[in-house]
Amino acid sequence: MYSFLEPIFIFTLLSIMQVLGLYITAMSGQLSMATAAIAGVGAYLSAILTVKMGWGFPPAILMAGLAGAVVGVVLAFITLRMRDFILKLTTIAFGEALAVLAFNWDYIGGANSFTGIAPQTTIVTCLVGTLVALYVTWRFDGSRLGFAARAIRDDPIAATAMGVSLGQLRCVTFALGATIIGIAGAIQAHYVLVVSPHDLGFFVSLNFIIFLLFGGIQTMWGPVLGAILLTALPEALRFAKEYRLIVYGLIIVLVILKRPQGLMTRTPTGRAKKLFGFIISPERPPQAPAHVKHEFNTEAGAQPKS
């Protein structure tokens, strides 16, 4: 039983880490569709470091995080001038281009994938990684930077007029998010033991975007819930055999149609959220009534309740 549950548990934790990274990235309004590519950079780098250079596992993970940050900043710079929705999709092309690069680079295995990685990841590694990611996201969510990022998402012009630097903030969110994603990629590489160019593709990234929108983009707990539910769901649906992917698609469609803001939303009153007596979302000042606030939300924000 345990050996059956372990992979599910580990993959759920890894999904949570990556979706949190994506959540931080998306906070400033630029939805990165290159999550898998950044995770792949981390995975390849850590694999090279441990297998070819003989580094230990922990420093390799740190380097993967650093590499993720660098890629994130590059991506932020490329997409900085782009504002419309279409232009966010440049990140798709970025990811695909990296995938093709990996495909053609023989040093890292090329089309045959990078193999021969030693198994290093345990449940403890994943748990620690996830907890750190949760803590970082939670702190960032309630910090001045987090508020500034959300201001930029909701209305870039007004936020810039208030003295928030758009470029700086997007770099920060991309770098921080990509660091978490890169680390998650490295941990995953040492569990799966194979890194293949296909792992960098757009359709892998799309999974994380589905987690994010499914769970709700307004709080950090929405994406976490989405990742847990949707990673576990295909496993729970195993009794349905070959029909499970159809059911999976159906559930996604139904949630998007019936609950466009995602499963979890922010409480509109500004009260701190509590779970078993613990404050799980930081106290925030009283907010304007719902209809005033929502006028500024162009996308990704709350939907007015009719």
Added chain:
Amino acid sequence: MDLFLQQVANGLIIGSTYAVVALGFALAFTVLRVINFAHPEVFMVGMFAGLVAGALYPAGGFLFAILMGALAAGVVGFLIERTVIKPLRGRDVLSTLIGTLGVAIMLQNGMAIIAGPDPVAYPTLLPRKMVDIGPVVLTMRQLTNFGVCILLLGFVSFYVRATKLGRATRAIAERPDVAAAFGINVGLVCTVTIVIASMMGGVAAVSVGTLYGSAWAFVGLLYGLKAFTCMLVAGNRYFEGVMVVGLGIGIIEALVTGYISSSLKDAVAFFVLIGVLYFRPNGLFGSYSQ
């Protein structure tokens, strides 16, 4: 020089297919502001409908298969529009993407259960014959595929410029609210647009299936992302721009295959996309403001 011309011809043929699928995306995105990720799967359904039609009634030949493909794709497109796309109109573009992607997952895996996860052989609808055009050698099927796609592109160009519904389509793309105020039935135009895009996809799908001699439940993946990229590169202001970019990307891919390496060809579209969007953020030919 012969190799160059041959590759350009091959590129035009594959590019014309990209252009047709990309137009399906562009029509849906321009008019409804919905990214219809189910469109490549509608293409796939059309391909299988053509396969069944060709296998059950071989006397009907290529035209009958094309007709059935268009019909099936049109019906599926209509159903998707009614159930998923219509309620998603006016939403954040990303939720439309995820919603239609859910439909795509269902269609793909549904077809994989019916037809099996491996490619299925296509009935022989056109003779295997080589045609020499100057230094270029093409097969009869390649030429037919190219002809069918070019006809479809011409039809769309005619439709959006010269017919009443087509002009309404462009009016809605420009300003949906003003178009509605001028008495255009927005809901109707949206439905018609999706059905037309789907039927075009169905026609192209049967001709592509005949060209490669197989149909596959996951064929949408091959065309979807690339066609989508073509639409982004062109911008959605001019449908003709999407066609030109589709053909252009096909040609560049074929040249890269011929002169550099075939494994790099899939990256071409994406490098083009990054380059173009960096210097012309609204696409090569401009986009409607969001």
